[in-house]
Amino acid sequence: xxxxxxxxxxxxxxxxxxxxxxxxxxxLNKITMNELADxxxxxxxxxxxxxxxxxxxxxxxxxxxxxxxxxxxxKMLDQLALKSDNGIxxxxxxxxxxxxxxxxIRILISSHGDLSFSTKLMDHLLEMEGLxxxxxxxxxxxxxxxLFSYYSISALIGIIRFWTIHPNYSAKExxxxxxxxxxxxxxxxx
Numbered sequence: 001x002x003x004x005x006x007x008x009x010x011x012x013x014x015x016x017x018x019x020x021x022x023x024x025x026x027x028l029n030k031i032t033m034n035e036l037a038d039x040x041x042x043x044x045x046x047x048x049x050x051x052x053x054x055x056x057x058x059x060x061x062x063x064x065x066x067x068x069x070x071x072x073x074x075k076m077l078d079q080l081a082l083k084s085d086n087g088i089x090x091x092x093x094x095x096x097x098x099x100x101x102x103x104x105i106r107i108l109i110s111s112h113g114d115l116s117f118s119t120k121l122m123d124h125l126l127e128m129e130g131l132x133x134x135x136x137x138x139x140x141x142x143x144x145x146x147l148f149s150y151y152s153i154s155a156l157i158g159i160i161r162f163w164t165i166h167p168n169y170s171a172k173e174x175x176x177x178x179x180x181x182x183x184x185x186x187x188x189x190x
Contacts, residue, residue: 012050012060014040019057023107028054028114058114061104066124068097073128080132091175098160099171106164118157125153152182 018040022031031054037044051057072094079090098105108117129149159174179185 015047015050016057016061019054020104020107023112027112062120065101072097077132088175088179092172095171095174102164102167109161122153122157125156129153155181
């Protein structure tokens with residue numbers, strides 16, 4: 001990576017962090033580029049060299065999160081194909097991406113954040129879930145498989161929302177809870 005690219009990436013990170021800080025207390029729709037420049041301690045022109053607008057910044061933050069999910073998701077798919085019994089381990093690795101980004105996710109899903117983020121997250125996770133259907137050998141028609149996906153992903157998003165409020169839980173604890181709920185193994189909450 002050349003020196004210019006490193007500096008450009010660092011500037012992107014500064015701008016993104018500044019926007020997230022502002023979003024933690026202000027509605028995204030009301031944040032101005034001047035406020036963003038002040039928070040980032042850089043010139044407004046510099047922001048526009050990197051991003052067209054604040055929505056482009058949000059898109060980059062969200063895209064990075066979705067990209068980070070690809071590798072651990074592919075490992076889950078590979079394990080499903082092998083019929084591995086390490087499902088919790090691979091779901092833990094997948095959920096670790098969320099754990100590592102809980103603050104960002106909390107801000108994005110808040111009333112100050114990107115109001116479409118929850119829908120984007122749902123759509124992205126549904127697409128990923130759909131890739132596993134042939135490997136799971138679900139004995140159901142397409143509508144029931146789709147319903148199963150919506151049920152599972154809605155539950156997962158609920159777990160992630162809970163997790164943003166209670167960040168003390170580990171990825172393994174969340175994966176274990178998800179598996180037990182999904183498989184009907186949770187008989188009592190303690």
